[in-house]
Amino acid sequence: MSTLVIRGGRAWDGLADASIETNIAIDGDRIEACGTDLGGGRSLDISGCTVIPGLIEGHAHLCFDATPAWRATFDSDTPGRMLLRMAANSRRMLEAGITTVRDLGAPTPPSIELRDAIATGLLEGPRLLVSGAPITTTGGHCWFMGGECDGELGIRKAVRERVKAGVDWIKVMATGGNMTPRTNTFAPQFTGGELRACIEEAHRLRRRVTAHAHGIEGIRVAVEAGVDGIEHCSFTTPEGYDHDSGLIQRVADAGILVSPTVSIGYRRWPDDGRREQRAAILRDQLARGSRMLMSTDCGIPGVPHEALAQAMDVFAEATAISPVEMLRLATSRSASLLGLKDLGVIVPGAFADLLVVAGDPTAALADLERVRYVIRSGRVVYANPE
Ligand SMILES: [Zn+2]
Numbered sequence: 351m352s353t354l355v356i357r358g359g360r361a362w363d364g365l366a367d368a369s370i371e372t373n374i375a376i377d378g379d380r381i382e383a384c385g386t387d388l389g390g391g392r393s394l395d396i397s398g399c400t401v402i403p404g405l406i407e408g409h410a411h412l413c414f415d416a417t418p419a420w421r422a423t424f425d426s427d428t429p430g431r432m433l434l435r436m437a438a439n440s441r442r443m444l445e446a447g448i449t450t451v452r453d454l455g456a457p458t459p460p461s462i463e464l465r466d467a468i469a470t471g472l473l474e475g476p477r478l479l480v481s482g483a484p485i486t487t488t489g490g491h492c493w494f495m496g497g498e499c500d501g502e503l504g505i506r507k508a509v510r511e512r513v514k515a516g517v518d519w520i521k522v523m524a525t526g527g528n529m530t531p532r533t534n535t536f537a538p539q540f541t542g543g544e545l546r547a548c549i550e551e552a553h554r555l556r557r558r559v560t561a562h563a564h565g566i567e568g569i570r571v572a573v574e575a576g577v578d579g580i581e582h583c584s585f586t587t588p589e590g591y592d593h594d595s596g597l598i599q600r601v602a603d604a605g606i607l608v609s610p611t612v613s614i615g616y617r618r619w620p621d622d623g624r625r626e627q628r629a630a631i632l633r634d635q636l637a638r639g640s641r642m643l644m645s646t647d648c649g650i651p652g653v654p655h656e657a658l659a660q661a662m663d664v665f666a667e668a669t670a671i672s673p674v675e676m677l678r679l680a681t682s683r684s685a686s687l688l689g690l691k692d693l694g695v696i697v698p699g700a701f702a703d704l705l706v707v708a709g710d711p712t713a714a715l716a717d718l719e720r721v722r723y724v725i726r727s728g729r730v731v732y733a734n735p736e
Contacts, residue, residue, distance in 0.1 A: 404449025411649030525568030620631030
């Protein structure tokens, strides 16, 4: 017998072109059946609401506090307080309907501790995939997280250390970044040889590598080295953007995951033409068949952890994709690209990680912010009924 039946509302399965009126039966941590005639179990009445698969955030920093003073907070955190901060931020994401999070940069020990605490039921939170400390050069982007290394031997050792610690993904900083003074956002950090050694070692140990890359030369070096994913992939130059359709096509043809890190921060940019340049690159990436997932880089200044729904609104507006296409990107598509089996869809046998919102986000994305219930592994972990 089902343990919970969600009744009286609409459902969107993560794949279809529209939501339908249906009930969903949950048994334990999985979806048992979908249909209008489901008996047994406790009922959750969601009249006037729509249930969709829980959202997936492809690029988070649980250790950052999303304020302009982020670095002072980071530097003054004790290990214990950092772990608590990461737990609190992950809980905030869960309550926004984000049931899976890939954390692509935090000190390694608390990343592993938190992921495992949630996985074993010690804490309530989203499912976590973690990279631990990003691999970077001496003084390179985000060196303060503890991931500096140099040379082909050094980078191999860095990969081995992370896999030994238990990370899910290898994150490597292929270019500098704006948040780290004295780095160069527009130029490669590692040599092609170093990156190839990193990727070879990670693949030997059955881990995928995703590279932080803004500038075009950093993207090119990462593609040539055979990276599995590119974070940002923004084609940034000191003046704006270098829209290189040839390289965009090459990234798509190589099957490399593109994690665009679009956020509400975009709406605060000055209206000097750069927003449209960035939007044109995103549209081109989609049109050329990029394997795009949804990500926001939450935790960085001005990008709260729970702001994925708003970022989806920004992304949909910039790329002119429909609400349903946007929802697919943040559910079924992100799940399949990240290799998350039985997630991102509502089908019998899938994990019951669900978000219930008032209204219908397949018609109006803004309804994603009207969270009523969040269900994780079949349990109602957040309730905000009207
Ligand atoms: Zn980031």
